Amino acid sequence: MASILAVDDSASMRQMVSFTLKGAGYTVVEAVDGVDALNKAKAQKFDCVVTDVNMPNKDGITLIRDLRGLPNYKFVPMLMLTTESGMDKKQAGKAAGATGWIVKPFNPEQLLKTIKKVLG
Amino acid sequence: MSIDMAQFHQVFFEESFEGLDIMESGLLNLDMGDVDAEEINTIFRAAHSIKGGSGTFGFSAVSDFTHVMETLLDEMRDGRRQVTQRAVDVLLGSVDCLKEMLTAIQDEQEIDEARVAEYQKALEVELNGGQADVAIPEQAEVLAASDESSASSVTEGKGWRIAFSPHADLLKTGNDPVRMFRELSVLGEFSATVDFLGVPGFYDLDPEDCHLSWKLEVTGDIPISEVNEIFDWVEDECDLAFQPLTESEAEESSDISIEHPATETPQEQTSVQAQVEKAEPADKAAPTTKPATTKKETAKSAAGKGSGSIRVDTSKIDTLINMVGELVITQSMLSLVGEHFELNKLDQLKNGLSQLERHTRELQESVMNIRMLPISFVFSRFPRLVHDLSAKLDKKIELVLVGEHTEVDKTVVELLSDPLVHLVRNSLDHGIEMPADRVAAGKLETGTITLEAYHRGGNIVIEVKDDGKGLNKDMLRTKAIEKGLIDEETVLTDKQIYELIFMAGFSTAEQLSDISGRGVGMDVVRRNIQSLGGNIEIISELGKGSTIAIHLPLTLAILDGQSIAVGDERFIIPLGAIIESINIKESMLNRVAGRGETFRLRDEYLPIVRMHEIFDVKTAQATKLTDGLVVVVEGQGLRCGLFIDDLLGQQQVVIKSLEANYRKVEGVSGATILGDGSVALILDIPGLVRLSNQ
Numbered sequence: 001m002a003s004i005l006a007v008d009d010s011a012s013m014r015q016m017v018s019f020t021l022k023g024a025g026y027t028v029v030e031a032v033d034g035v036d037a038l039n040k041a042k043a044q045k046f047d048c049v050v051t052d053v054n055m056p057n058k059d060g061i062t063l064i065r066d067l068r069g070l071p072n073y074k075f076v077p078m079l080m081l082t083t084e085s086g087m088d089k090k091q092a093g094k095a096a097g098a099t100g101w102i103v104k105p106f107n108p109e110q111l112l113k114t115i116k117k118v119l120g
Numbered sequence: 121m122s123i124d125m126a127q128f129h130q131v132f133f134e135e136s137f138e139g140l141d142i143m144e145s146g147l148l149n150l151d152m153g154d155v156d157a158e159e160i161n162t163i164f165r166a167a168h169s170i171k172g173g174s175g176t177f178g179f180s181a182v183s184d185f186t187h188v189m190e191t192l193l194d195e196m197r198d199g200r201r202q203v204t205q206r207a208v209d210v211l212l213g214s215v216d217c218l219k220e221m222l223t224a225i226q227d228e229q230e231i232d233e234a235r236v237a238e239y240q241k242a243l244e245v246e247l248n249g250g251q252a253d254v255a256i257p258e259q260a261e262v263l264a265a266s267d268e269s270s271a272s273s274v275t276e277g278k279g280w281r282i283a284f285s286p287h288a289d290l291l292k293t294g295n296d297p298v299r300m301f302r303e304l305s306v307l308g309e310f311s312a313t314v315d316f317l318g319v320p321g322f323y324d325l326d327p328e329d330c331h332l333s334w335k336l337e338v339t340g341d342i343p344i345s346e347v348n349e350i351f352d353w354v355e356d357e358c359d360l361a362f363q364p365l366t367e368s369e370a371e372e373s374s375d376i377s378i379e380h381p382a383t384e385t386p387q388e389q390t391s392v393q394a395q396v397e398k399a400e401p402a403d404k405a406a407p408t409t410k411p412a413t414t415k416k417e418t419a420k421s422a423a424g425k426g427s428g429s430i431r432v433d434t435s436k437i438d439t440l441i442n443m444v445g446e447l448v449i450t451q452s453m454l455s456l457v458g459e460h461f462e463l464n465k466l467d468q469l470k471n472g473l474s475q476l477e478r479h480t481r482e483l484q485e486s487v488m489n490i491r492m493l494p495i496s497f498v499f500s501r502f503p504r505l506v507h508d509l510s511a512k513l514d515k516k517i518e519l520v521l522v523g524e525h526t527e528v529d530k531t532v533v534e535l536l537s538d539p540l541v542h543l544v545r546n547s548l549d550h551g552i553e554m555p556a557d558r559v560a561a562g563k564l565e566t567g568t569i570t571l572e573a574y575h576r577g578g579n580i581v582i583e584v585k586d587d588g589k590g591l592n593k594d595m596l597r598t599k600a601i602e603k604g605l606i607d608e609e610t611v612l613t614d615k616q617i618y619e620l621i622f623m624a625g626f627s628t629a630e631q632l633s634d635i636s637g638r639g640v641g642m643d644v645v646r647r648n649i650q651s652l653g654g655n656i657e658i659i660s661e662l663g664k665g666s667t668i669a670i671h672l673p674l675t676l677a678i679l680d681g682q683s684i685a686v687g688d689e690r691f692i693i694p695l696g697a698i699i700e701s702i703n704i705k706e707s708m709l710n711r712v713a714g715r716g717e718t719f720r721l722r723d724e725y726l727p728i729v730r731m732h733e734i735f736d737v738k739t740a741q742a743t744k745l746t747d748g749l750v751v752v753v754e755g756q757g758l759r760c761g762l763f764i765d766d767l768l769g770q771q772q773v774v775i776k777s778l779e780a781n782y783r784k785v786e787g788v789s790g791a792t793i794l795g796d797g798s799v800a801l802i803l804d805i806p807g808l809v810r811l812s813n814q
Contacts, residue, residue: 010169012132013176020123054168068292074328077294083172091356099294100353105175105183108123118299 003027007037007051020108034058049078068097077118139166148503164193279339279365286358288329308340495573496524522572539645543584551588585667591660618658683768687739690800697805727812755806
């Protein structure tokens with residue numbers, strides 16, 4: 001089963017994402033911010049990255065840009081979790097190499113549906 | 121798949137309260153003249169997380185409220201809005217309001233909607249530049265959303281023809297055309313024709329680029345919004361054109377379909393559609409059933425709240441687990457040695473036992489460490505308190521926090537909060553003078569209150585220091601005589617005069633104010649501190665300011681002790697209280713009239729406490745001072761020498777309350793059980809020192 005890196009500085013959101021995905025059989029590794037995520041992504045290759053946007057240390061968009069620069073992550077799906085309904089964050093994310101987004105608030109079913117969509 | 125969201129609620133509440141604290145201290149730190157963008161960003165991020173979490177976990181009142189705050193903060197962050205004191209005050213009020221809302225939800229109480237509405241109104245007024253009654257953005261958003269949903273319900277006939285030409289770098293964002301085709305084929309009958317025209321010659325080919333384009337057709341009664349949604353992520357990375365299919369085209373396309381052979385019966389098609397339709401109402405029904413489940417979830421999480429939880433650094437847990445692992449290894453090694461024990465294995469046994477001892481101690485330390493919290497948990501509420509009160513009193517006060525990372529037991533943290541609030545309020549109200557008075561006295565207009573925490577010995581010391589007017593000894597004395605607490609002849613040292621303010625019914629403020637109450641507080645403060653096993657002292661200089669120092673034990677459960685022998689009895693002296701141990705020579709001894717036995721230690725004369733007399737130990741070996749040992753101890757700034765038979769060993773002891781099991785005994789703070797099962801009393805050094813000085 002595919003492995004997913006779940007990045008969020010909020011523990012409750014992180015746990016919710018991780019619990020949902022694990023429940024569906026995915027292998028999930030959690031990271032608390034962009035820096036943590038980048039280190040973990042370098043140590044192990046993930047099939048998908050799901051990241052919050054607003055985070056201390058390294059935000060989600062910078063994380064995606066950094067990850068896309070790694071040979072291992074050129075084509076890996078990366079999703080942003082964003083409350084931003086406006087286009088500017090989405091566009092900034094796309095420009096950094098994000099595959100797509102999931103708009104908060106979302107429920108576990110919506111999350112799973114989107115993950116299944118990108119992982120096939 | 122259904123997931124019980126209630127399991128995440130407790131964590132959400134905890135991090136939200138933390139976030140609110142961050143917002144509060146951030147707002148208080150904002151410097152109107154020179155706003156630090158990173159500071160605002162931190163506040164914004166906290167609000168943003170609360171909004172995201174509350175939306176996800178179904179607390180819509182909270183997310184709606186936070187949304188307005190977030191909008192305001194976002195504009196400040198982008199520099200589109202000036203940071204004004206008024207805006208900061210409104211935001212601070214909103215932080216309070218959010219705290220109340222979250223507490224209410226956590227406790228399963230009704231949210232005070234009138235109050236929420238009041239704050240929301242204030243925020244909206246602020247957002248609209250001081251004008252009320254302008255449509256709030258949130259409503260606009262809701263409207264936009266409903267527009268979209270009404271659009272999506274319009275179905276557009278027979279299907280769609282889609283011209284899809286991805287840009288070269290579409291693949292580099294992790295998007296895959298095959299995924300989109302897969303989704304389209306779920307919507308209806310799907311066919312794709314690929315166009316190779318864009319593929320360059322072999323030598324110009326970059327295998328990481330996308331060179332293909334497609335003509336797609338999907339037939340069925342499909343709303344355009346559903347097709348659009350599939351391409352939502354790649355809108356900017358491809359050229360996309362939709363065209364509705366006419367009836368004849370639709371039939372034609374199903375004939376040439378690749379994915380779905382023509383043999384497929386219409387019945388199957390309709391059944392797929394029926395499923396889609398069925399699924400839709402189910403999705404829509406979900407939100408309406410949600411509030412009911414949410415209520416149940418809060419009930420569960422509220423039940424868990426009473427137990428009191430603690431957030432622990434993962435590294436602390438890791439250390440703990442590591443330690444348990446070591447312990448298990450040692451245990452199995454010991455049981456192996458014990459199985460067929462022979463004398464030649466004695467060394468191995470001793471080795472194992474000393475390892476066991478080390479691991480037990482380390483384990484104990486790391487368990488205790490889990491209960492340790494930084495004192496900033498208590499300090500963090502003071503910037504707000506000082507900010508609010510100084511505004512109320514028209515005083516200018518700066519609060520300085522020192523040693524916020526000093527760690528202290530959770531119980532101490534919890535019980536320390538109220539006494540400290542009282543002391544800081546006192547300093548604000550009675551200590552620091554009005555700006556005009558300060559200038560007249562040649563001081564800076566702005567007064568300073570310092571909260572400082574540090575470790576000393578086995579204690580944590582917390583000081584509340586102000587540079588205000590200090591305590592007026594004559595006034596204190598006169599007041600105490602007036603109140604009948606002392607009579608006119610009583611001779612008091614400076615220290616004893618300051619101690620007067622701890623007496624019940626003593627108030628020095630000329631006018632009682634609602635800030636620091638009616639003087640009933642200080643005696644309660646001292647009682648609270650003493651109940652924690654600590655003490656409180658005052659240093660003050662008229663015109664210069666006062667310092668109130670609280671000394672507290674680091675933890676209330678375990679004590680580093682020195683066990684001593686007096687005859688057959690064993691006592692424990694808290695290690696932190698011991699200064700040194702000496703053999704006394706005849707020449708050092710002295711008798712001072714009215715003060716009993718003393719001895720000279722370097723330049724100081726210290727009273728001697730004969731332990732065997734105080735505790736009536738008949739079996740004491742040494743009754744002559746030169747025969748035994750004298751342990752010099754310090755308590756509450758005073759010293760004395762304890763006369764004992766012998767020092768035994770140092771050990772950590774678990775404190776058992778004597779008061780709870782027997783009654784309070786002067787000079788004894790508790791008891792413990794020693795390794796051999798016997799009971800030893802733990803000496804209350806400040807109490808003994810007091811006894812010796814009387």
